[in-house]
Amino acid sequence: xxxxxxxxxxxxxxxxxxxxxxxxxxxxxxxxxxxxxxxxxxxxxxxxxxxxxxxxxxxxxxxxxxxxxxxxxxxxxxxxxxxxxxxxxxxxxxxxxxxxxxxxxxxxxxxx
Amino acid sequence: xxxxxxxxxxxxxxxxxxxxxxxxxxxxxxxxxxxxxxxxxxxxxxxxxxxxxxxxxxxxxxxxxxxxxxxxxxxxxxxxxxxxxxxxxxxxxxxxxxxxxxxxxxxxxxxxxxxxx
Numbered sequence: 001x002x003x004x005x006x007x008x009x010x011x012x013x014x015x016x017x018x019x020x021x022x023x024x025x026x027x028x029x030x031x032x033x034x035x036x037x038x039x040x041x042x043x044x045x046x047x048x049x050x051x052x053x054x055x056x057x058x059x060x061x062x063x064x065x066x067x068x069x070x071x072x073x074x075x076x077x078x079x080x081x082x083x084x085x086x087x088x089x090x091x092x093x094x095x096x097x098x099x100x101x102x103x104x105x106x107x108x109x110x111x112x
Numbered sequence: 113x114x115x116x117x118x119x120x121x122x123x124x125x126x127x128x129x130x131x132x133x134x135x136x137x138x139x140x141x142x143x144x145x146x147x148x149x150x151x152x153x154x155x156x157x158x159x160x161x162x163x164x165x166x167x168x169x170x171x172x173x174x175x176x177x178x179x180x181x182x183x184x185x186x187x188x189x190x191x192x193x194x195x196x197x198x199x200x201x202x203x204x205x206x207x208x209x210x211x212x213x214x215x216x217x218x219x220x221x222x223x224x225x226x227x228x229x
Contacts, residue, residue: 006154033217042116042202042220043155088154099170100218102147104154 006103019076029091032072118221133188135203144186148199193228
C-alpha cells in the first residue's frame with residue numbers, strides 16, 4: 001500500500017521556536033488531515049484541508065494544502081512543552097473514498 | 113461522551129493463541145477501521161468496514177480477521193498470532209466513508225498494545 005513521505009522524522013527544539021513539517025505523495029489527494037498523537041493515546045485531529053491552496057489555522061498551528069495536491073505542510077509557532085508528540089499527516093485518495101493514507105509521522109520533542 | 117473504546121489496552125500472549133481486540137463506538141458512525149502502528153512505518157490500515165456486514169482489506173490484512181455484525185462494534189481477530197503481529201493497534205471510526213467535508217474525519221480509540229511471544 002501507498003505511504004506518504006513525511007519529514008522530518010524527528011525534531012528536538014527549544015520552547016518558543018517555530019516548527020515546520022511536511023508531507024509529500026506521488027499521488028493526488030483531495031483531502032489532507034493533520035493528527036497529533038500524545039503518549040499513550042490515539043491520534044487526535046488538528047486540522048483538515050479540503051481544497052488545493054487552502055491555508056487553515058488552529059491556534060498556533062497552520063496547515064496548507066499544496067497547490068499540486070501532492071503535498072501538505074504544518075507549522076507550529078512559538079512551541080510549548082505540551083506540543084510534544086507524534087504528528088501524522090493523512091491524505092484521502094480521490095479514487096477510494098474509504099481510504100486514508102497516513103504518513104510515517106514526525107516525533108516532536110520540546111525542551112525548556 | 114463521544115468515543116471509540118478498545119479493549120484490552122495491553123495484552124501479552126503467546127504464538128498461536130487466538131485473541132480478539134474489541135472496538136466499540138457510540139457515535140452511530142458508519143465507517144470503522146483498524147490500523148497498526150509500528151516505529152518508522154506510521155499507521156497502516158488492516159481492515160475497514162463501510163457499514164454493517166460490509167468489510168474489506170486494507171494494506172496489511174494478512175493474519176487478521178474482522179466482523180461487523182452491529183454498527184457500533186468492529187472486533188479484530190487474530191486467529192493464530194505470531195511475533196510479527198506485535199504492535200500498537202488502533203480502531204477508528206467516522207460518520208461516513210465519503211469525501212463530504214468533515215464526514216470522513218476519523219476518531220481514534222486510545223490504542224491496544226499487543227505483544228506476541
